[in-house]
Amino acid sequence: MSLIVVGSVAYDGVETPHGRVDRMLGGAATYIALSASYFTKVGVVAVVGEDFAKEDTDLLAGHGVDLEGLERVAGKTFFWKGKYTPDMNDRETLVTDLNVFADFQPKLPESYKSAPYLLMGNIQPGLQRGVQGQMSKLTLAGGDTMNYWIADFREELLKTIRTWDFLLINDGEARMLSGETNLKKAAAKILDMGPHTLVIKRGEYGAILFRRDSYFIVPGYLLESVFDPTGAGDCFAGGFIGYLAQQGFDIEADHVDRHELSRAVIYGSVMGSFCCEQFGVERFRTLKRSEIDARFEEFRQFTTF
Amino acid sequence: MSLIVVGSVAYDGVETPHGRVDRMLGGAATYIALSASYFTKVGVVAVVGEDFAKEDTDLLAGHGVDLEGLERVAGKTFFWKGKYTPDMNDRETLVTDLNVFADFQPKLPESYKSAPYLLMGNIQPGLQRGVQGQMSKLTLAGGDTMNYWIADFREELLKTIRTWDFLLINDGEARMLSGETNLKKAAAKILDMGPHTLVIKRGEYGAILFRRDSYFIVPGYLLESVFDPTGAGDCFAGGFIGYLAQQGFDIEADHVDRHELSRAVIYGSVMGSFCCEQFGVERFRTLKRSEIDARFEEFRQFTTF
Secondary structure (H helix, E strand, O other): OOEEEEOOOEEEEEEEOOEEEEEEEEOHHHHHHHHHOOOOOEEEEEEEOOOOOHHHHHHHHHOOOEOOOEEEOOOOOOEEEEEEOOOOOOEEEEEEEOHHHHHOOOOOOHHHOOOOEEEEOOOOHHHHHHHHHOOOOOOEEEEEOOHHHHHHOHHHHHHHHOOOOEEEEEHHHHHHHHOOOOHHHHHHHHHOOOOOEEEEEOHHHOEEEEEOOEEEEEOOOOOOOOOOOOOHHHHHHHHHHHHHHHHOOOOOOOOOOOHHHHHHHHHHHHHHHHHOOOOOOHHHHOOOHHHHHHHHHHHHHHHOO | OOEEEEOOOEEEEEEEOOEEEEEEEEOHHHHHHHHHOOOOOEEEEEEEOOOOOHHHHHHHHHOOOEOOOEEEOOOOOOEEEEEEOOOOOOEEEEEEEOHHHHHOOOOOOHHHOOOOEEEEOOOOHHHHHHHHHOOOOOOEEEEEOOHHHHHHOHHHHHHHHOOOOEEEEEHHHHHHHHOOOOHHHHHHHHHOOOOOEEEEEOHHHOEEEEEOOEEEEEOOOOOOOOOOOOOHHHHHHHHHHHHHHHHOOOOOOOOOOOHHHHHHHHHHHHHHHHHOOOOOOHHHHOOOHHHHHHHHHHHHHHHOO
16 A cells, blocks of 8 residues: 545535535545545545445445445444535535544554555544554655634644644635734744645645745636535645655655655646536546646646746 | 836825825826836826826836826826725725826827837726827737726727737636636637737736637735735736837737747736835835846746646
8 A cells, every 4th residue: 555545434415506416425535535546556544334335435446445444334424515605615514414423533454554655634633643653654644634623623733733744724724723814924834833845725726835945836727617626625635645655755865856746736736626527526437547647737838938 | 119008197095904105106007117117118108287296207217217198287196095905805995086187188299109019007998099099000009907997888998908919907807897707718708809818817816818729827926925915916017018028029920939928927927026015116116127037037936847
């Protein structure tokens, strides 16, 4: 196994201006794993209930995702339901039924423990730390968090990210975590908290990669229509870490090409943009690696001067 | 003369979270001309009142801006006063005293009429057309407009931009003019209205250059603090057209390098970013061409992957 992903595997109900789906496969770990599967061998650590459908495990397995770490327990799978605003830049959560996820205690199969790459989706920071503690040969570890943990679990979160290589959050979260409105100042403060690499996601406006000595900005891909932005941030994370895992990226190694991190941000952006093209995980039923590489080249075209 | 700029020369009162200035030099033509003056020889067509200060004509003249087209008439100079929101992405207009600008009828000195480049700042579309009609040897002409003209002078505006080479507007104006929310679709519709080149400005998020067969996106420059965004869009316009004038850009010529337009967008972004660093036109009292070129290279650094 090359990359371990921990997070939620869930069912989602989503309403956007383009339509409504009452129940479909979702969850951060699902999106991260599907996205990363185009680049590297992924194992998932998550929990689902007895209602989790065979067609959904089949979709993951069909992408080569290892499911030994996908625990199945009595009860129902985590369910989330949300509705997007007309411009799709914001959403309202209508239902959050944690179900079996409420007692999630991530346990790693033996075969996962020596994987070099780890992506921790947005879950309680203590659980993220617990997963990282079970891994013995990490080359690169990082993940996501959200406003809830920043506001109410701050100390726990700070303790957790102190040992991370990278943190992936959105601009609002970066401002909240740092207490700085200006993103450059916010980034400097966050890099003092532990991670050597910070990626700030800006939704339709793209993303910024910050390191102590440099930064890289990519604009968002111009989609002709955004069907459903659910999971786009997780697909970004999957593309980012998936590409680095594929390249065998090692920040400690001599002569690390810092442009690799920029290219990882582009692959993240590419995967996030595909995710928005259809509802839920639908786009990943047909997406081919060649389309991914073609869009990567498109990014080069429209950003080169 | 290489570039003619028409628009307002005004006094502004501005309040931002960083402070307040009750009266300072402003106006679209002022910002455009100062910005473009770093690249090419500029002549200004505008009107001021008897109160227009010698130190303000001196600032323009000190940048090599030709003022033969700056008419001085009885009355007071156009005065505008505005207050920015705390995040500085929006502003409220508190005072608009048109004064001598109310009867502005742009008249071009003979020496301006054969200039190859024309930038029409945001004024009544009929006046913009009147200026363009007085010029005999145009290579490239275009300009800016705003929500007011789009909403209430639509037919007049459409008639005016039909013969423009380029239009520079912000994202909200592009949506309003086209009736399309999606920027790619909006751009396609606007390119059908006449201009072969459209630049959509997105404030802190940068800008997009659209042509029929391609587009180019640049992210915004990350400033550590934005002192006063007044005039940033006009400085963008000045850098854009100024660079093209300096290069002798001619869209009709064989082998036009389409990347020249992208580089013009970068110079526009560079000039807009400098403008925000101090109140009003202050930054242009000290700005050197070498700083401009250094920031251009910085754009290359943080966008290359």
